Amino acid sequence: xxxxxxxxxxxxxxxxxxPWGFETxxxxxxxxxxxxxxxxxxxxxxxxxxxxxxxxxxxxLAGRCAALLSVDVxxxxxARARTRNADKPWVMFAQMQVxxxxxxxxxxxxxxxxxxxxxxxxxxxxxRRGIVERLEEGGHLLLVHWTPFVEDYPLTGDEVHExxxxxxxxxxxxxxxxxxxxxxxxxxxxxxxG
Numbered sequence: 001x002x003x004x005x006x007x008x009x010x011x012x013x014x015x016x017x018x019p020w021g022f023e024t025x026x027x028x029x030x031x032x033x034x035x036x037x038x039x040x041x042x043x044x045x046x047x048x049x050x051x052x053x054x055x056x057x058x059x060x061l062a063g064r065c066a067a068l069l070s071v072d073v074x075x076x077x078x079a080r081a082r083t084r085n086a087d088k089p090w091v092m093f094a095q096m097q098v099x100x101x102x103x104x105x106x107x108x109x110x111x112x113x114x115x116x117x118x119x120x121x122x123x124x125x126x127x128r129r130g131i132v133e134r135l136e137e138g139g140h141l142l143l144v145h146w147t148p149f150v151e152d153y154p155l156t157g158d159e160v161h162e163x164x165x166x167x168x169x170x171x172x173x174x175x176x177x178x179x180x181x182x183x184x185x186x187x188x189x190x191x192x193x194g
Contacts, residue, residue, distance in 0.1 A: 001154040004118045006073040006097060008152075013076035020114070022056040031183055035113060035144050036060050038178065038187055044109040048134065050098050050127075051115030055081025061111060062088045069103055071096035099127035105134030113144040116160035117153045124155065124163055132171045132190070141172060141188040148182060161186050 012019040022028050035057065044065045052058045052070035054077050062068050068091045072078050078093050085091045096103070099119070110131050119127060135141055143164060145157025161184055165174060172188040179185075 001120060003120045003123045003154060004152070009074040010076060013074055017080065018054060022054055027182060028056070031144065032057055032060055034178065034185060035142065036064065038142060038176070038185055039064055040140060046107045047109040047111065048103065048105070048107040049111045051113065052081050052093070053077045055084040057113055058085055058091060062091050065109065066090060068092070069094065071098065073097050099123055099130050102130045102134065106136040107134055108136050108139035110135055110141045114146060116143065116145055117155040117157055120154050124160060128164060128167060132168070135190040137190050137192050139190045143186045144183060146183050157184060164188065
């Protein structure tokens with residue numbers, strides 16, 4: 001199955017400005033709190049958020065980053081994310097189709113939340129390599145994904161996390177993992193290896 005194309009997301013946002021309930025669903029609020037709590041450092045120099053959607057998690061990550069680059073494939077989502085975070089000039093937004101487009105880096109924090117299962121296996125492998133290349137030594141990678149099967153998605157959240165666990169070494173050291181009823185969270189650190 002191929003990665004979901006950008007127009008899939010534009011259709012979702014055209015039908016509903018918050019199609020996954022990021023602003024209102026208690027599940028999202030609890031997951032965001034766990035995501036922020038999982039970050040080992042109080043402050044990061046340069047963060048990279050892949051798939052920022054309408055910028056709800058972005059607002060929370062901004063409080064932990066001196067600089068934050070948040071990207072998404074959807075114009076509609078980015079417009080809402082920019083508005084939501086207009087009071088945070090250290091947060092930059094860009095339309096980018098990861099892994100085919102990637103910023104230069106390096107970053108000491110990369111967050112992949114609710115986006116990896118939209119990729120094909122090939123694109124997931126390309127993304128993993130690109131993320132490792134842009135994560136500086138000692139930097140953290142945080143993966144957070146919904147785990148139930150979704151027919152439209154090429155992969156499951158578990159497949160994304162298991163791929164990083166199986167193929168991230170020696171550059172990525174797994175620091176911690178957390179599994180809840182509907183999502184899982186895994187934290188990695190970039191090692192000196194590789």
